[in-house]
Amino acid sequence: EVQLVESGGAVVRPGGSLRLSCAASGFTFEDYSIHWVRQVPGKGLEWVSIINWDGSDINYADFVQGRFTISRDNSRNSLFLQMNSLTAEDTALYYCAKEHDSGWYLDSWGQGTLVTVSS
Amino acid sequence: EIVLTQSPATLSLSPGEGATLSCRASQSIGTYLAWYQQKAGQAPRVLIYDASNRVTGIPARFSASGSGTDFTLTISALEPEDFAVYFCQQRSNWPRYSFGQGTRLEIK
Numbered sequence: 508e509v510q511l512v513e514s515g516g517a518v519v520r521p522g523g524s525l526r527l528s529c530a531a532s533g534f535t536f537e538d539y540s541i542h543w544v545r546q547v548p549g550k551g552l553e554w555v556s557i558i559n560w561d562g563s564d565i566n567y568a569d570f571v572q573g574r575f576t577i578s579r580d581n582s583r584n585s586l587f588l589q590m591n592s593l594t595a596e597d598t599a600l601y602y603c604a605k606e607h608d609s610g611w612y613l614d615s616w617g618q619g620t621l622v623t624v625s626s
Numbered sequence: 627e628i629v630l631t632q633s634p635a636t637l638s639l640s641p642g643e644g645a646t647l648s649c650r651a652s653q654s655i656g657t658y659l660a661w662y663q664q665k666a667g668q669a670p671r672v673l674i675y676d677a678s679n680r681v682t683g684i685p686a687r688f689s690a691s692g693s694g695t696d697f698t699l700t701i702s703a704l705e706p707e708d709f710a711v712y713f714c715q716q717r718s719n720w721p722r723y724s725f726g727q728g729t730r731l732e733i734k
């Protein structure tokens with residue numbers, strides 16, 4: 508069974524930093540592109556970033572503006588999101604999600620980790 | 627940036643009725659559209675990919691169509707478990723993705 512488990516969410520002050528993790532199991536992690544998607548509770552989904560299977564191809568949503576860094580460690584079946592210069596607008600539930608093996612859509616999601624940026 | 631606009635924002639229907647949800651793209655995205663269902667307190671679940679292909683295990687009452695800029699998700703004969711929020715997603719301007727703002731399907 509595919510499992511994605513996010514962790515690292517916390518309350519952080521504006522301007523602060525946080526590192527999110529996503530632990531994967533139940534599939535061959537190194538074969539898949541993985542995404543981060545966020546959601547303000549009660550609001551819509553917002554795509555954040557994608558990293559391909561070996562980390563050689565990475566992209567971010569425009570709002571990231573150089574503040575976030577996605578990375579992965581295939582030896583540990585883990586995905587990361589380093590977030591710097593956080594603002595209140597970054598407050599959200601952050602999901603990691605796996606792409607389907609024969610397509611681009613997101614076929615498995617974690618349960619999310621909550622990031623709250625507040626003074 | 628491709629913007630996806632979903633309508634209506636909220637749809638109030640009764641079990642057994644049919645539902646039609648719309649997703650419109652600000653520019654042509656071919657058939658690079660997926661639909662997701664999200665229930666309260668849960669992560670999203672993909673229903674449809676490439677505009678009209680139902681994911682394995684999704685009930686046949688879910689169908690979808692469209693190409694270019696206009697897309698539709700249809701749910702025939704609503705079941706109680708279908709009341710949720712539905713999002714569309716595009717990847718036409720890969721590797722940039724985006725989601726619509728969602729349609730809340732609520733029990734009337």
